[in-house]
Each structure stands twice: as C-alpha cells, then as structure tokens.
Amino acid sequence: MKASQFLISTLKEAPADAEVVSHQLMTRAGMIKRLSAGVYTYMPMGLRVIRKVEAIVREEMNRAGAVECSMPVVQPAELWRETGRFQTMGPELLRIQDRHERDFVVQPTSEEAVTDIARQDFRSYKQLPKNLYQIQTKFRDERRPRFGLMRGREFVMKDAYSFDRDEAGAKASYQIMARAYRAIFDRFGLSYRAVAADSGAIGGDLSEEFQVIASTGEDAIVYSTGSGYAANMEKAESAAPAAPRPGAGQALTKTPTPGKSTCADVAELLSIPLKSTVKSLVLATDTLDDQGEVGKTQVWLLLLRGDHDMNEIKVGKLPGLNESFRFATVPEIIEHFGTKPGYLGPIQLKKPVKVVADREVAVMADWVCGANEEDFHLTGVNWGRDLPEPDLVADIRNVVAGDPSPDGQGELAIQRGIEVGHIFFLGTKYSKAMNATFLDEDGKPKHFQMGCYGIGVTRLPAAAIEQNHDERGIIWPDAIAPFTLVICPVGMDRSEAVKASAESLYQDLVAAGVDVILDDRGERPGAMFADWELIGVPHRVTIGDRGLKEGQVEYQHRRDAAPTKVAAADITAFVKGRLGA
C-alpha cells in the first residue's frame, strides 16, 4: 500500500470525551470515528487491525472444526420470547418494530437464532457434535457507553455455539474451544490470562474469561504466584484458614466510639489493626406465597473481617440465599438490631437473625464489632463465650493479595485485565427453553447440550493498545498491526536516489509478502515520524539522502530508543530477518 492511496487522518488532540488511552489514541490515529454515543465508524486504518483480528480468529476456529455462518443482525422477537429474554433483558436489548408493527431486536448475541437452526437442521445424533460461529455486528444499548471500542454499543463479536448429544460431549467441545482460544490469544501477541469465571446458575467449572492484562482494565483478576491457578475476582477463592481459632484473651467490653461508624474509623480510634475488626452486613430474603406476594422475610447477618469485602456471587450460592437476596432496609435493620447501620453486631439482637460468618471471621478471637447501640462498639468478642457459633461458616469474601492460593501452591496476586473472550458451558438452558431436540441412538428426542464462546473482535484492538502504548502513541504487536512496516523516505521529492531506493525496497517487501506501507505523501520528516509513531506501526525503515550517500538506511522498531544503521544493500534481508518473513 502507498500512503497516497490510503486514508491517513491523524489528529493532534483527542476528543474531550475520550477518557482512556486506547480511545484517545485510536481517535487520534484516525482508526475510529464517532458517529453517535458508543457507535463508531471503523476507518480504513482501524479496519485493517480488525480484519487481522478476524482472520486469526477465523483460522483458529476453522482449525478447531467450527463452521462459519452469519446470522441476521435484525432478529424476530418471537424467538426471544421463547427463551424469555425479550421480557427479561431490559433496555440493553435494542427493540424495533417493523412497518407491520411486529417486534424485532438488534442481536446482542445469537443463542436464540442458532438454537432455532439446530432444532431444524440437526435432527440426528449422527450429525453431532457441531459448532457454528459467526463474526458479525452486535448491539447492546449500554446505559453509559464510554471508552471508545471498550464499551461501545455497536461492536463486532465472534460468537460460537456448540451442540452435543450429552454433557460429556459438550465438555469435550468446551475443551476444544479452550485450546483454540489459547491458540488465538497466543497469536495476537498480547500478554493475557485465561481465568476461571463463575458459571452462574448452570454450575460446574466450565467458564473461563480471557483477559488482556492492562493496568487500566476494568476487571480484577487473581492468580497464584506459585501455580497456574487464575480466576476473576467473582470466582477466586483462597485456601481456608489453616490455623485453628485461638482461645479468648480479652474480656468482652463495651467501648464508646462516638461518630465512628466504619471499621477503619474504629480501628484507628482504638489503635488496633483493621483485621481485628468485624463488619456486619444485613441482607434479607423474601419467601413468596401462592399468590406471588411476599409471605415471609428472613433477615441475615453476614460477618466479614474489617479489611475484607463481600463477594456477592459467593453469597448468592449459599443455601437459603440462592441468588435472590437483597440488602435489608433501614426499618428492617432497626427492627432486628435496635439501632441503625454503623454500630451493628451479632450480640444483643432485638429479633433473631441468621448469622453467616466468613471463614476468616470464624477463626478470630478477641474481635471488635458494633454493640447494636449508636456510638458504641464491643471489644474482646469471642465465639462460644459471648455469642453462639454462627449458623453458617462459608467463604463469602473477595480474596486479597497475599491470600494463600486455593491449591496450596503460592500466594494470590491481583492484576487488572480487560475481558476480550469468554467461553461458557450452557447445558440445556436454551435447548430446553426452545424445545430444541435431536433423535438420539435410542430413537428418543433429547435436548442439545450447548456451549457458547465469544471474542470481542472490536474490543481486542482497544485492549491491545491499553497494554501497548507510550507517550508517542500505539505500539502494535506484529500480528494485528494495521501495517507491519512503514518505509519513510526523507526528501523523496528532492532526491531521485531516495525515491528509487524507497520504491525498490517497497517492491521487494511486497514480493516477500510483507504488509508494508510506503509513505509517499511528501510530509516533513517530523510530521511523518509522529504520524507513524502515533499509528503504532511496529517496524520502520527510514531512507534519507545523507545516509544513502554512505550506503546506509535506518531501521527502528517502535520500541527501540534509537535507529539502527543498516547497509542499504542488506536492508531487505535485514527486515525479512526481523520479521521472520
């Protein structure tokens, strides 16, 4: 490609609404252009990156035996009513009425459409397993679209769906995708982690997120310094406390703590470590009667160490709390504890509640908690002596850095990540809702066992930039760079030698299959270099009149601090060596 035949449109300033560096740099580099909130045109420079991402994804999906199709962007609501998602999905689902006032949606994913294909086409177990995928435009009407392609409304996703005759088959299909995803993310040339994720109501351990590591990532990801264990914060566990509960060493004492309603304030006031305090969280669950009205409400007191945070996913899996809990109201709290939040604790309740202690709290002695009286806390609290053992002991907290890894090997560390892929065992959730069956070997209809597998094709370039940039611009990995190499001739219009040398190198590299761009725009060197450093093309060859007179040109990788002089006669071979071309 020659720059004069391409569209290069760089900006000095990022738009005011660009909060993150990938949004700023993609806009400044002319890769994306905002059409509406969360809706972007992929400009030629950006589209080249997206196409390279697509090509890698497509190759590895095909290699893994998945078959590409393309489902409609505009889908009939009737399918989405079958699974109930038309009703339950909320305003994220973009709804349309056509000219005949029939309801449609713009696809956010395609479980319904693909399950509809399966129930028509996959009639016999002999046709299974099958994995259908598409790389197609999606829309999610985010309440607050932001960060450019990171949290856009319209985006491109690769979504794959596997269909198997039984759970063992579905799990094998899942593992094939897990391997394919590692192959895909290895090829992108990014630092990433596959982390275990929560699989929600379906249960089991078959859910992994693929996270590109970046300090600006929205997700906290947890990994062990001593093993391969990795999970997202929702899912991550630490090893249970190893040491038994110490004996009581202090007397139970009511201590005035006026105005100190947080564990941190109390610890500071009493000059004790924060981890000696216990925080009280009050939840409630409602039992519905036959008419669907709230029949009975159960109040729960959750006890966590002062330096720990509740993990809602873990709490939602406890018996009695299964995904339907809510925070208690202030009147409910006053009714049970006799005081308002800030001074709550498990002792001297007005009405009984169910007490759930985090595993760490259950092995504490001489701890501090609220006295259920405004402006007072209790110190020297001890299980058994001052209050009964908790109704339930469980892991209900987020892990923190330094926790022991759950496999006993090493400590947990935490880093930030950007989710760009997610693989998920679905079981029969969709096939049952849509009555999608095949005839099994015994002649009986059975529901498909399904899995779904997504990659955020347009989010990936943004994540790559969050990980790879400097103050001058983007630094693309070779695999997904818009161009692999740029030839920058200095003074091309004044020097026939420069022009001829640049053209010759260009032709040689094109012939060698290198994705090269020759900047023949005639820009000044400073502006030209700034453009390409902003755009982030990883390899650059600069050809100037002075160098050529000494038989030399310059090579510089985008990460190099300074250029390397290379004999002009050797530059093609040198570049091919650097690129492995």
Add this chain to the structure above:
Amino acid sequence: MKASQFLISTLKEAPADAEVVSHQLMTRAGMIKRLSAGVYTYMPMGLRVIRKVEAIVREEMNRAGAVECSMPVVQPAELWRETGRFQTMGPELLRIQDRHERDFVVQPTSEEAVTDIARQDFRSYKQLPKNLYQIQTKFRDERRPRFGLMRGREFVMKDAYSFDRDEAGAKASYQIMARAYRAIFDRFGLSYRAVAADSGAIGGDLSEEFQVIASTGEDAIVYSTGSGYAANMEKAESAAPAAPRPGAGQALTKTPTPGKSTCADVAELLSIPLKSTVKSLVLATDTLDDQGEVGKTQVWLLLLRGDHDMNEIKVGKLPGLNESFRFATVPEIIEHFGTKPGYLGPIQLKKPVKVVADREVAVMADWVCGANEEDFHLTGVNWGRDLPEPDLVADIRNVVAGDPSPDGQGELAIQRGIEVGHIFFLGTKYSKAMNATFLDEDGKPKHFQMGCYGIGVTRLPAAAIEQNHDERGIIWPDAIAPFTLVICPVGMDRSEAVKASAESLYQDLVAAGVDVILDDRGERPGAMFADWELIGVPHRVTIGDRGLKEGQVEYQHRRDAAPTKVAAADITAFVKGRLGA
C-alpha cells in the same frame, strides 16, 4: 475441507413461499435459512459463496484506489434529518428509538454517514479525490419481501462513495468505478450487461445499472443488435422516425364502436392494425399559490400509438410536467372532453388542453382515435386538416423490440435482467444538504462533488442461480462456487483403495490451492451425487473400486451430460488443467 467437518444440510422440498428458482435452490441446498420474512441466516455453504463475491469486489475496489472502511449499522437520525431522508423515506427506512428515546435508523445506505466523515476529515483539495467503501449489513423494510435473497429486507451491500473537488474530477472517479465494475462482473463469470439508467433530477448520463441476464429477471433491459447501446427500459430511446408524415388519404369519419373502449378492441372491430390507432392519456399538473394551496390546474392530453406504452420517466422530464404530474380525475376528464375515459381524443374538446404527441404519432396519417362521445371513434384523422399540430412532440413511450437503435446501428432487442450493481453520479446533492465542504486551492470552501456505487453482495448469488441452473440444481461459475471441486469416493468405507486414492487426490489438490471438498460422509452414491448437483459444485471427481481396478477415475463438469474416464495416475494433472490451477 472434508464434508464430515462441514455443515451439509440439503432438503428434498423447497419451502412453500419460495416462488423463484434461486430461492428454492438456495434453501434446498442449505445455503440460506429463513429467520423471518426477508431475513435470512447465511448458512456455511451459502456464506462461502458470499465470501467469494466479497473477495472479488474487495480486490477490484482496492485495485481501483478505493479504501475500505466500515460504517455503523445503527445510525443516528440527526444525520438523516439533515438530508431530509428521515422524513421522506417512508416505511422502508427501519426506525429505532434507543433507551433514551433518541431516534436511530438501521442503514439502508450510508450517504449521510460517509458525507459526515468527509466534512470532518477531507479538509483540503489536496486530500481529494477519495473513494471510501464498505461491505456491510443493510436493511430495507420492503412492503412485500420475497424471492429469498433477491428482495430481502436484511442484505449485504458493497457501497462506495467518491469525493472530488469538481465535476470533472467526479466524472473521472465515476469512470474509474465504471471500469472497476466491469472488471468485477467479468470475474464473476456471469452473463451481464451494463445499461444506461436514468439519473433522475441530477441529470446527465452518469448512471449505469449492472444487470445479470436471466429470463426471470424483474427488469426489462434494452440493447442494440448492431452496437454496444444498452439501457434499462426507463431510459432506453429509439431513433426518431425517419420517414416524413404521409399525406391524408381518408376522410374524417365518425364510426360507431359500441362498448369498444380500448385501442385493441377498436382495431379488431374495424379490422385495422393496432398501430393505426392512437390512445389518449390525460394527465394534470397543479400550480401551487403562495399559501401552498392548489392555484391552477393544467390538463394534458398525451397521444401514443395504440401498440405503445407511456414512459413515465420521459414524460416527467417534459417542460411543464417536470416530475410533478398526476393522472387526471374522471370529473376533470369529463369537464374537458365531455365524456368519460374509453372514447377520448384530441378533436372536439369542451375545454382546451395541452396536447403532447409521441414522435411516432406526430408522423401518422389516417389514424383512429376516440370521438369524445361514448361508443364512437373517429377514423381517417389527419394532423393539420382535422386538428392543429400538437403543442409538443416528444419521445414519451417505452421502446419495443424492433425499434431502430438510437445510434442508428441495428435494432433494439429486449431481455430480462436482475439488477446487481448501480453506479451513480450524485453531484452536490448530499454535500449541499449537509454543508460538507473542503478548502479549494483558492482558499474558499466548496461542496464535494460525489458519486455512489453499489453492488448487492447477497443478491448476486441469487442472480447467478437464476442464470445458471437446471432441473437437478445450481450450476456455479468457478469464481463464486462454494467449492470448486468435490471428490466423491464410492464405497469409501468398504475399500481401502478408494479411501487412499481419494485422500491422496484431496491432499494433492489442497497443495495446488484448489478449493476442494472431500465427501467423506459415507452417503450412498445416488444421494451423494444428488447433493452435489443440487449444491452446484462445478467440478466433480468420482472414485470407485471398479474403476480403480482398471486404473481409472471419473471427472464430470456440472454441465457435462456424462463423466469422462481419466487414468487415476493423471487425475491431478487433468483437474489442474481444467481449472487452470
């Protein structure tokens, strides 16, 4: 590709709603699957065809200097309000409101979005010309979607838009596209015609349609048997009548024609040729006053030969009728002619009308028309003697087969076509509406001169099938076949020799870059052959045990009546020769 790893899903019966052969065959061959009226999933077999169409289009567009981008599917209504199309486009434009009740549309084309890019990015004449294109999902909410991919609601279009500093530049850009389109359609391997089309209000001759020839096509296209002249029916002209008007030979006579209200009926009654009759069409134009109310109405009488039809586009270009005419109402007709339609003519009017005679009518003598009296016609009518010369003589009719070509070379012939491409000079229609300007060399802002260029990517395969099929199924041209060649091993499960031979040929052809599929499903020969004939793969090699014992395999092109025996040892070379691989 091996069939066992692909998705082959053929049907014996076409769906009841499939009226045309391409819809029937694409559905039966498992290439598309209906999700909703006019909304289809492109199944793996169909997607391969679409991807090949896309690749050819992309290569030739890039070669012609166009640059690919991708504009959003969901576009904000505010842009569409700038050009007025949000208000004027009617229910074909699919409208959406997002969660904040802001209006959006699903793009039917992207003139607005691309002009918005141009007015932001193309600031100087130095950046021009530019041509931006995309291959992207579109939606038009057709009142009556039908014919599968021929008239769907969701479809894929390649749409390109050129931006130039002046009209000469825009016309040069148009010609570059005209050549690129010929290169694209040549590569598809279809019989097609580029035909002149009407360019509407913009004027000029810069509008061409690319029509795939098919007897089932919706469009009538006109071409000369003696030259390269071709146009669609709206646009096509014939040479003006060469012979002068003959002198009058008959007396004007009022003849009873009871109940004969059409030219055909009258010609039959009087035993004269239909082309000796003249039909009267009554139009009206309304002049609006300052308040926008109808001020004055002008009634027009159009005279056409009895065997000719009016061409509304041509009529709409006449002075005084410019695109705003309507058919007159019955009261208006009675007011001017004294009788109701069926017996109208230009003689003995009650109130004056403007008379427009088609060029052919103007040179007639002794003709027949209505007498402006129910159940009576006039015969022996002659211009000058019986009525004044017409107010206007013009070409206002559709051409018919046998008309002389307008370039004087050959006769016109008519065939049916399917429009799959359209190129169009737009001028400043969109750039003025959206105030899209660049700074010209003189430092002044000027409006872009634009062109737009479309190809119906998903309609093209349907058109190819309408042109290329037989009673057994589709016959793909090599360039866009889902697979170029299929290897059909007979009795692969029983014969190691067949299996080894098929596998060996498969590997050889893959290595030679042939897009080959090996049917390893183990189907019976009859079912296997029927599948591939339905799917329309153009080249087939059949390998059977009996043939192999004689050292032979069979090659058959999809159009061949019978297979050709080829020495097994030579089959790779034979196939490569046939494919030019």
